[in-house]
Amino acid sequence: MAKICLCLTGRTLSRNLETLEKYRRYIDMAELRVDYLHPNERFLIRRFPEQAGLPVILTVRRKIDGGLFENGEGARVHLLSMGLAFAETDTRRNFAYVDLEEDLEVPGLEEAARTSGTRIIRSFHDLSGVTNIVQRLKGLWRIGDEIAKAAVKPQSLEETVKIYEAAYDTRGRDKIILGMGSFGSNTRILAEHLGSYLTYTSILTDTDIPPAAAGQMDPRDLVENFRFREITGQTSIYGLTGFPLKTSYSPRIFNSVFNHEKIDAVYVPFPAQNLESFLNLARTIKINGASITIPYKEEILSYLRDSSETVRDMGACNTIKFDTLGWQGINTDTLGFSESLLYFTGRKNLRSLKLTVLGAGGAARAVVSEIHRLKGKCLILNRNAVRARDLAMAYGYKWGNMDSQVLDSMERYSDIIIQTTPVGTFPQVHDDPFDAYHFKGHETVMDLIYNPPVTAFLARAQAVGCRVLNGMDMLIRQAKYQYQYFFNRDFPDQLITRLAEMLRG
Numbered sequence: 303m304a305k306i307c308l309c310l311t312g313r314t315l316s317r318n319l320e321t322l323e324k325y326r327r328y329i330d331m332a333e334l335r336v337d338y339l340h341p342n343e344r345f346l347i348r349r350f351p352e353q354a355g356l357p358v359i360l361t362v363r364r365k366i367d368g369g370l371f372e373n374g375e376g377a378r379v380h381l382l383s384m385g386l387a388f389a390e391t392d393t394r395r396n397f398a399y400v401d402l403e404e405d406l407e408v409p410g411l412e413e414a415a416r417t418s419g420t421r422i423i424r425s426f427h428d429l430s431g432v433t434n435i436v437q438r439l440k441g442l443w444r445i446g447d448e449i450a451k452a453a454v455k456p457q458s459l460e461e462t463v464k465i466y467e468a469a470y471d472t473r474g475r476d477k478i479i480l481g482m483g484s485f486g487s488n489t490r491i492l493a494e495h496l497g498s499y500l501t502y503t504s505i506l507t508d509t510d511i512p513p514a515a516a517g518q519m520d521p522r523d524l525v526e527n528f529r530f531r532e533i534t535g536q537t538s539i540y541g542l543t544g545f546p547l548k549t550s551y552s553p554r555i556f557n558s559v560f561n562h563e564k565i566d567a568v569y570v571p572f573p574a575q576n577l578e579s580f581l582n583l584a585r586t587i588k589i590n591g592a593s594i595t596i597p598y599k600e601e602i603l604s605y606l607r608d609s610s611e612t613v614r615d616m617g618a619c620n621t622i623k624f625d626t627l628g629w630q631g632i633n634t635d636t637l638g639f640s641e642s643l644l645y646f647t648g649r650k651n652l653r654s655l656k657l658t659v660l661g662a663g664g665a666a667r668a669v670v671s672e673i674h675r676l677k678g679k680c681l682i683l684n685r686n687a688v689r690a691r692d693l694a695m696a697y698g699y700k701w702g703n704m705d706s707q708v709l710d711s712m713e714r715y716s717d718i719i720i721q722t723t724p725v726g727t728f729p730q731v732h733d734d735p736f737d738a739y740h741f742k743g744h745e746t747v748m749d750l751i752y753n754p755p756v757t758a759f760l761a762r763a764q765a766v767g768c769r770v771l772n773g774m775d776m777l778i779r780q781a782k783y784q785y786q787y788f789f790n791r792d793f794p795d796q797l798i799t800r801l802a803e804m805l806r807g
């Protein structure tokens with residue numbers, strides 16, 4: 303089972319011990335990053351393993367390898383020697399591991415390590431990309447008891463595929479293999495799948511403790527959200543792709559449901575600069591199903607061997623799953639939206655109601671097709687009026703630009719107003735997509751945005767007495783349909799409220 307290692311990057315040893323205490327139950331071991339310590343503290347490292355009370359890696363990382371140490375090789379070897387000196391017979395008082403880079407050839411250090419029962423991690427770091435990992439790893443396994451470590455920074459998801467392939471090619475050998483940066487963070491969650499000895503984590507919540515490397519996860523997030531300790535080589539992989547993939551609540555939703563339903567699966571974000579790279583990765587690591595988000599909801603259609611009627615009608619797909627012959631797709635934004643709105647309004651349909659939809663992008667397409675199915679009348683307003691017209695004409699609806707000339711029409715279509723543009727999303731929380739419209743108080747207003755929970759647009763509506771709904775409930779309900787599609791089983795409805803509370807919390 304891959305271990306969770308916490309990188310300690312505090313300026314002092316006492317700060318590092320404090321951090322350890324706080325996170326002890328989420329981790330199996332720690333890495334003391336001596337290069338982050340204040341120079342005066344570096345001479346006190348020898349007693350740290352005993353104080354820490356768990357296995358500790360001794361590391362003094364150079365700048366060229368992504369660390370902070372700049373004082374030359376002599377000084378670095380001296381610090382490493384100090385850490386390994388005075389071997390204790392009780393090996394818990396010694397460093398359990400020492401990280402020695404592939405080009406650091408100091409036989410005295412290796413001998414000191416072996417005398418203290420300290421296992422050598424023989425590492426290489428490549429921040430420029432992913433090349434020849436298998437050959438380089440093979441070059442590192444010089445003496446049987448060493449752990450080879452490859453830490454590389456993929457520049458794209460195509461390069462991340464090479465990390466997985468290298469891990470499969472070296473299956474069964476003791477190694478640490480990981481991808482740094484945003485394209486590599488999935489390898490940190492799937493360390494066990496890769497056969498990696500450990501995954502490195504950093505504290506991402508304390509401002510005085512910097513993360514040791516880009517893309518590292520917080521150990522608490524890894525354990526509580528991604529259920530790292532339950533992931534095995536057999537765990538089914540699901541995920542989310544898009545670009546840029548900003549903070550998404552979907553991993554929390556899915557991983558919580560997997561936990562609740564005791565399903566051996568994990569849901570991982572995979573930001574991808576192009577869709578093809580995600581599909582290659584999916585084939586390589588056998589991703590069973592995925593959520594598709596901006597900007598790939600249309601492009602994915604050309605990769606589907608089968609799709610639902612809604613997907614074909616709307617030209618947008620947000621959910622795919624793999625069967626033996628290829629990818630199939632559905633769109634769950636549709637039912638997620640309508641179920642949320644009907645639940646909120648206590649209605650069975652939208653008959654006799656006049657609605658305005660702001661925006662004419664992918665989400666608006668799902669919204670408008672549901673308004674049509676539920677027999678509502680609709681006015682579509684968009685910054686680019688041509689897109690509004692194209693969408694409206696497919697359903698015989700009215701359309702217009704988002705400017706003051708449409709205010710009279712909008713007042714006539716104001717039973718329900720649905721805001722589908724991203725304007726007002728965190729961190730641009732003060733932006734308002736259509737401040738020319740003044741709410742009267744009778745309107746029901748829905749904003750598909752869920753972060754922040756009350757957008758500037760909703761706050762204006764709420765201030766004059768409108769009933770308002772954000773996009774959180776829709777997000778959970780569309781995930782419910784994704785879950786049903788992935789697993790062919792019902793979603794526990796009682797979880798909807800619980801998930802909403804968890805995400806709000």
Ligand code: NAP
Nearest residue numbers: 661662663664665666685686689722723724750773776777
């Ligand atoms: P999209 O396809 O990129 O469409 C964006 C729409 O917003 C377009 O109509 C665009 O107008 C308009 N827009 C963008 N920037 C604007 C600005 N500065 N001023 C005025 N209009 C602007 O995106 P999408 O897939 O429809 O997603 C839209 C939003 O819905 C996102 O915030 C997304 O997170 C949210 N969403 C939420 C859920 C949920 O479950 N709650 C589900 C799906 C989507 P132009 O045509 O003029 O460019």
